[in-house]
Structure formats: C-alpha cells, structure tokens
Amino acid sequence: MDILGDENSLLETNGEHCSPGHNRKSHHSDLMKKNLNTRLNRIEGQIRGIKGMIDKDTYCDDVITQIAATQSALNSVSNLLLEGHMKSCIVDRIQDGDLEVVDELLATMKRLMKK
Amino acid sequence: MDILGDENSLLETNGEHCSPGHNRKSHHSDLMKKNLNTRLNRIEGQIRGIKGMIDKDTYCDDVITQIAATQSALNSVSNLLLEGHMKSCIVDRIQDGDLEVVDELLATMKRLMKK
Amino acid sequence: MDILGDENSLLETNGEHCSPGHNRKSHHSDLMKKNLNTRLNRIEGQIRGIKGMIDKDTYCDDVITQIAATQSALNSVSNLLLEGHMKSCIVDRIQDGDLEVVDELLATMKRLMKK
Amino acid sequence: MDILGDENSLLETNGEHCSPGHNRKSHHSDLMKKNLNTRLNRIEGQIRGIKGMIDKDTYCDDVITQIAATQSALNSVSNLLLEGHMKSCIVDRIQDGDLEVVDELLATMKRLMKK
Numbered sequence: 318m319d320i321l322g323d324e325n326s327l328l329e330t331n332g333e334h335c336s337p338g339h340n341r342k343s344h345h346s347d348l349m350k351k352n353l354n355t356r357l358n359r360i361e362g363q364i365r366g367i368k369g370m371i372d373k374d375t376y377c378d379d380v381i382t383q384i385a386a387t388q389s390a391l392n393s394v395s396n397l398l399l400e401g402h403m404k405s406c407i408v409d410r411i412q413d414g415d416l417e418v419v420d421e422l423l424a425t426m427k428r429l430m431k432k
Numbered sequence: 433m434d435i436l437g438d439e440n441s442l443l444e445t446n447g448e449h450c451s452p453g454h455n456r457k458s459h460h461s462d463l464m465k466k467n468l469n470t471r472l473n474r475i476e477g478q479i480r481g482i483k484g485m486i487d488k489d490t491y492c493d494d495v496i497t498q499i500a501a502t503q504s505a506l507n508s509v510s511n512l513l514l515e516g517h518m519k520s521c522i523v524d525r526i527q528d529g530d531l532e533v534v535d536e537l538l539a540t541m542k543r544l545m546k547k
Numbered sequence: 548m549d550i551l552g553d554e555n556s557l558l559e560t561n562g563e564h565c566s567p568g569h570n571r572k573s574h575h576s577d578l579m580k581k582n583l584n585t586r587l588n589r590i591e592g593q594i595r596g597i598k599g600m601i602d603k604d605t606y607c608d609d610v611i612t613q614i615a616a617t618q619s620a621l622n623s624v625s626n627l628l629l630e631g632h633m634k635s636c637i638v639d640r641i642q643d644g645d646l647e648v649v650d651e652l653l654a655t656m657k658r659l660m661k662k
Numbered sequence: 663m664d665i666l667g668d669e670n671s672l673l674e675t676n677g678e679h680c681s682p683g684h685n686r687k688s689h690h691s692d693l694m695k696k697n698l699n700t701r702l703n704r705i706e707g708q709i710r711g712i713k714g715m716i717d718k719d720t721y722c723d724d725v726i727t728q729i730a731a732t733q734s735a736l737n738s739v740s741n742l743l744l745e746g747h748m749k750s751c752i753v754d755r756i757q758d759g760d761l762e763v764v765d766e767l768l769a770t771m772k773r774l775m776k777k
Contacts, residue, residue, distance in 0.1 A: 402496070523649065
C-alpha cells in the first residue's frame with residue numbers, strides 16, 4: 318500500500334538531512350517535487366473552477382461536490398507528504414534518539430484528523 | 433450560531449429560484465458572492481504558498497500544517513454554501529413538496545463527511 | 548441510495564409528530580427501532596471486545612483497527628438516524644413553516660463532521 | 663501536549679517487548695490499562711444510554727448529539743492507544759531497523775482518518 322510509487326527509492330537516499338542539529342529542511346527528490354507540484358497545480362485549477370461556478374450561479378449542490386473533490390485531492394497531497402516525512406525525517410530522528418519528533422508527529426496527525 | 437452574518441437577509445429574498453421545474457441555478461446575493469470569492473482567493477494564495485514551501489524544501493511538518501489550515505478554510509466555504517443552500521433551495525423545494533431533495537442533501541452530507 | 552431499506556415506508560407514516568408545538572419526540576417504526584437496537588447491541592459487543600483486547604495485551608495496532616471499525620458502525624447508526632430525522636421531523640417542520648429546524652440541523656451536521 | 667499524563671513514564675519502561683521477533687504484544691502499564699478500561703466502561707454506558715433514548719422515542723437530534731459525544735470519547739481512546747503505541751513499539755522497532763512498521767502506521771492513520 319505504497320502511495321509514493323516510484324519516488325520511494327529516491328526518498329530514502331535523501332533522508333539524512335533531518336537529523337538533530339540540522340536546520341529542519343525537507344529535501345524531496347526532484348521526482349517527488351514534480352509530483353507534488355502537478356497535484357497542487359491541479360488543485361489550484363479546481364479552486365479557480367469553484368470561483369467560476371459561484372460566479373455563474375451553478376447549483377450549490379454541484380459546487381459543494383466540487384469542493385469535496387478538491388478536499389480529497391488536498392488529502393492526497395498531505396498523505397504523500399506525511400508518508401515521505403515519516404520515511405525520512407521521522408525515521409532518521411528516532412534512530413538518532415531524538416524522540417521529541419514523536420510528539421510533533423502526534424500533534425500533526427491530530428491536526429489532520431480535526432481539520 | 434449563524435455563520436452567514438449579514439448575507440442572511442439577502443439570501444432569503446433569493447430563494448424562490450430553486451423550485452422544481454427551474455433549471456437548477458443558485459443565485460447567491462452579491463454580498464455572499466463577494467464573501468465566497470474573497471475566501472477562495474485566499475485559499476488559492478494558500479495553495480500557491482504550499483507550492484513555494486515545497487520548492488524551497490520547507491520542513492514537511494510545516495507544510496502539512498499549512499495544508500491542514502487550507503482544508504479548514506475550504507471547509508468554511510463548503511459550510512457557507514451548505515447553509516445558504518439549505519436556507520433557500522432545500523427549504524423551497526421541501527415546501528413545494530419535492531422530497532427528492534432530501535436524498536440529494538443526504539448524499540452531499542455523506543460526501544462531505546467522507547472526504 | 549436509500550440506507551433505510553424497508554423501514555422507509557413505515558417512517559413516513561410516523562412523521563406528523565414532529566410539528567411545532569409537539570413536545571419533540573421521535574417515534575421510529577418498530578422495524579427501525581429493532582434495526583437500531585441490533586446495531587447498538589453489536590457495537591456494545593465491540594466495545595467489550597476492545598476492553599478484552601487491552602486486558603490481554605493485544606498488539607495496539609490491532610486494537611486501533613477494531614476501534615476504527617466500531618466508529619464506522621456508530622457512523623452508520625448516526626446516518627440512519629439522520630436520514631430518518633430528515634425524512635420525518637425536518638420535512639414536517641419545514642412544511643409547517645418552522646425554519647428554526649434548519650439551524651438545528653446545520654449545528655448537528657457540524658457536530659458530526661467535527662467529532 | 664501530552665495526553666497520557668502520569669502513565670507516560672510507565673509506558674517507556676514497557677517498550678522493549680515490541681522489537682522484531684517478539685510475537686507482537688502490547689504491554690500497557692497497569693495505570694494505562696485502568697485508564698483505558700474506565701474510558702471504555704463509560705463508552706459502553708453511553709451506548710446503552712443511546713439504546714434507551716431510542717426506546718423512549720427521544721428526539722432524534724438529541725440522540726445524534728449523544729452519538730457524536732460517544733464518537734469523541736472513542737477518538738480519545740484511540741489517540742491514547744496511538745500515542746502509547748508510537749512511544750513504545752514504533753520507536754523500538756524503528757530503532758531496531760524494522761522500517762515495515764512505518765507502512766503499518768501509515769495504514770492505521772489512514773483508517774482512522776477515513777472512519
């Protein structure tokens with residue numbers, strides 16, 4: 318059930334940058350960046366589409382359906398990021414004995430579940 | 433607990449267009465349209481911001497937090513639309529004896545809860 | 548997409564009790580009550596099962612999976628109730644011109660989406 | 663933002679049982695077990711209360727509100743378990759180089775978000 322597909326192997330080689338002491342950057346692979354960028358461009362287009370629908374008095378129920386689709390697309394982006402984050406930074410920092418990252422991850426997960 | 437604020441009175445005067453036989457349009461008041469447009473512009477900016485964060489290798493956890501904020505903002509838009517929709521079209525159609533609208537509303541609500 | 552199945556026709560004959568002035572009761576059909584009771588008994592059993600799993604040191608991930616299943620089952624109960632509620636009380640009260648029920652319904656839906 | 667309170671220190675001393683090769687048990691501290699048991703007893707009572715409400719024709723909206731409260735209580739139990747799980751098994755297994763646990767955790771989180 319790997320949602321990262323091909324980017325996965327690339328991800329792993331980029332993990333070491335998140336160890337404690339590092340200034341907290343996340344270096345995604347180029348493939349991953351391109352994947353995320355494509356998805357976010359599509360989401361931006363969906364948002365513009367929703368603005369157009371409201372402008373043209375589209376039936377509300379159809380607009381809400383389009384919003385729900387956009388939210389699913391955003392969820393996919395956040396799942397991709399979360400998976401990449403866990404497989405690189407989280408693993409690295411835990412292996413380096415930095416357990417604060419677990420509290421950070423729990424807080425993020427709660428934020429995602431409440432949104 | 434009215435989230436529509438001032439637009440509410442305007443909404444009501446626009447309700448009659450959703451009765452059966454009408455070609456399913458939703459005529460929001462100008463105030464409501466402006467409110468929704470402002471919110472969606474801000475969301476579009478948030479999406480662009482997320483793209484920039486990924487491009488600049490911002491720490492994943494911060495990106496995910498920004499995505500969660502964008503999802504909350506989208507939820508607010510869909511709640512506004514749902515409230516406007518219920519207070520105009522749904523009420524009108526139920527009062528006109530068109531009960532199919534209830535199944536439509538239930539399906540929409542499930543979509544929103546699952547997204 | 549009717550999740551009430553056979554109970555649906557029975558529901559309709561029970562709708563008139565929710566009109567304004569009535570002391571806010573919800574008379575489900577016997578079939579609907581039995582359906583809900585069976586589902587809630589099963590959920591009670593799931594909760595007892597979860598207590599047993601914790602007592603026997605079952606692997607956390609399996610316990611959490613069981614909790615997620617219980618939550619899905621509770622969601623089904625609340626969807627059934629919501630559908631019944633909308634198809635009887637909500638429709639009746641809207642047709643009687645009592646529009647306060649829309650705010651009540653919106654508040655309930657937000658509660659369900661946030662839980 | 664520690665939701666485990668006093669149980670936290672006890673948890674840590676119980677972590678070593680989840681390393682690879684172990685037959686996947688989760689040994690919660692007695693304090694944690696008691697905490698979870700109390701919460702689950704209360705939830706069982708809430709389910710029984712909901713059955714009583716339906717039996718006595720309580721207004722649907724009130725029943726749904728009670729269901730939403732029960733779901734929040736179940737969410738708290740699953741957050742407690744998830745926190746305990748991450749701070750013991752997940753950390754142990756990652757530190758032992760067993761990275762499969764990350765996919766398992768991601769799958770669990772998705773299950774919790776979709777429920």
